[in-house]
Amino acid sequence: MAGTKPMALALRPARARDFADIWAIFHAVVAGGDTYAYAPETTMIQARRIWMEPPSVPYVAEQSGRIVGTYALRPNQPGLGDHVANCGYMTHPDARGGGIGAAMCAHSLQVARERGYTAMQFNFVVASNEGAVRLWQRHGFAVVGRVAAAFRHRTLGPVDVLIMHRLL
Amino acid sequence: MAGTKPMALALRPARARDFADIWAIFHAVVAGGDTYAYAPETTMIQARRIWMEPPSVPYVAEQSGRIVGTYALRPNQPGLGDHVANCGYMTHPDARGGGIGAAMCAHSLQVARERGYTAMQFNFVVASNEGAVRLWQRHGFAVVGRVAAAFRHRTLGPVDVLIMHRLL
Numbered sequence: 001m002a003g004t005k006p007m008a009l010a011l012r013p014a015r016a017r018d019f020a021d022i023w024a025i026f027h028a029v030v031a032g033g034d035t036y037a038y039a040p041e042t043t044m045i046q047a048r049r050i051w052m053e054p055p056s057v058p059y060v061a062e063q064s065g066r067i068v069g070t071y072a073l074r075p076n077q078p079g080l081g082d083h084v085a086n087c088g089y090m091t092h093p094d095a096r097g098g099g100i101g102a103a104m105c106a107h108s109l110q111v112a113r114e115r116g117y118t119a120m121q122f123n124f125v126v127a128s129n130e131g132a133v134r135l136w137q138r139h140g141f142a143v144v145g146r147v148a149a150a151f152r153h154r155t156l157g158p159v160d161v162l163i164m165h166r167l168l
Numbered sequence: 169m170a171g172t173k174p175m176a177l178a179l180r181p182a183r184a185r186d187f188a189d190i191w192a193i194f195h196a197v198v199a200g201g202d203t204y205a206y207a208p209e210t211t212m213i214q215a216r217r218i219w220m221e222p223p224s225v226p227y228v229a230e231q232s233g234r235i236v237g238t239y240a241l242r243p244n245q246p247g248l249g250d251h252v253a254n255c256g257y258m259t260h261p262d263a264r265g266g267g268i269g270a271a272m273c274a275h276s277l278q279v280a281r282e283r284g285y286t287a288m289q290f291n292f293v294v295a296s297n298e299g300a301v302r303l304w305q306r307h308g309f310a311v312v313g314r315v316a317a318a319f320r321h322r323t324l325g326p327v328d329v330l331i332m333h334r335l336l
Contacts, residue, residue: 030247039247077292079198079207080320081329121315123291124245145313145331147289152248161249163313163331 009100011107014058014070021067022060023047029090033154035129036088040154051088057115059107061091061100068095071104073111076121085117085168101132105139113168120166126151127160140166177268179275182226182238189235190228191215197258201322203297204256208322219256225283227275229259229268236263239272241279244289253285253336269300273307281336288334294319295328308334 014022026047030038038050051072052058061069069091076086087108091100112120122141125133133143145163153159182190194215198206206218219240220226229237237259244254255276259268280288290309293301301311313331321327 033248037245037247037249042247077205077318079205079210080201080322081205081292081318083320084315084318119316119318121318124249144315147252147312147331147333148287148335150245150249150252150287150289152251154248163315165315167316 008063009068009103010062011059011103012062014052014060016052018058018060018067018070019048019052022051022058022070025067025070025090025092026051028093032093034156035126035132036090037124037151057111059104059111061104061107063095063098063100068092068098069100069104071108073108073115075117076123083116083118085112085115085120086123087112087120101135102139105135109139109168118168120168122162122164124151125162125164126153127162128153128156133162133164136164142166176231177236177271178230179227179271180230182220182228184220186226186228186235186238187216187220190219190226190238193235193238193258193260194219196261200261202324203294203300204258205292205319227272227279229272229275231263231266231268236260236266237268237272239276241276241283243285244291251284251286253280253283253288254291255280255288269303270307273303277307277336286336288336290330290332292319293330293332294321295330296321296324301330301332304332310334 031040033040055074056072058072060067071089073087075082076084089104141164144165147161149158150161151159199208201208223242224240226240228235239257241255243250244252257272309332312333315329317326318329319327
């Protein structure tokens, strides 16, 4: 579906029974070893804890009845830092290029505002993931930090990681 | 003991039975609401999980048989980011100014090297904690990022947070 626009993309909170579909996406994305720190061999049980359990609040993007993307919103810090949200986004590899990441980002910003967050921060944007960096920039995020060689990319080796942030 | 040099400061891995002393330090530091994101009302059980349980590896600084400081070393990210260490340090308020933080930092850098980490990163250095910022800089850390107003300081209100990093 690369290049097509997302049609009838519905974003909604994830239910427990969505996890099989979410896991298929999580596993495919993480197995790539090119965008997330989560180990490629992360198990289903670990993924469920990471994505589905508090403080993580999971959402899904559905298209024609199929879950094609998911995001998880959470406070970036506990206590005195919990006014800043953190969010992770994953699109099914078969559904990339259709604007699903953009739709999820826009939705998550609105959900974060509604939940009372006043900013959003990404701690670990892999610098070689240039499409994602541009996407977050189009959604108002600025690079506020860079950590040299903080990610071991499966094919590129050590790659820098960006910290990105925006107010809500 | 402000201004005195640490005498016979012994740094060693924490044991489970050290937790009562560690909790006294953790609680006193966190209750201040001026240096850590952990909520001032963090409970003993939460503190034990944060500081004592894997992947956190806790150490204590002992002086004349009394635990005056503690640090906790852990990977800053899972999986493909777990070559970068993270560390948190706490000194008992009664023992500040005696070089205990410096001794713990130096010790933690050596322990991190021995454990195979190739870098160390602090994600949440409160910018108003200028003594800590200078201390980390003296130990080779550079500011690699700054997040505006990411900490709600008990008396100062919104304060910037620094990301600091060094290779090992």
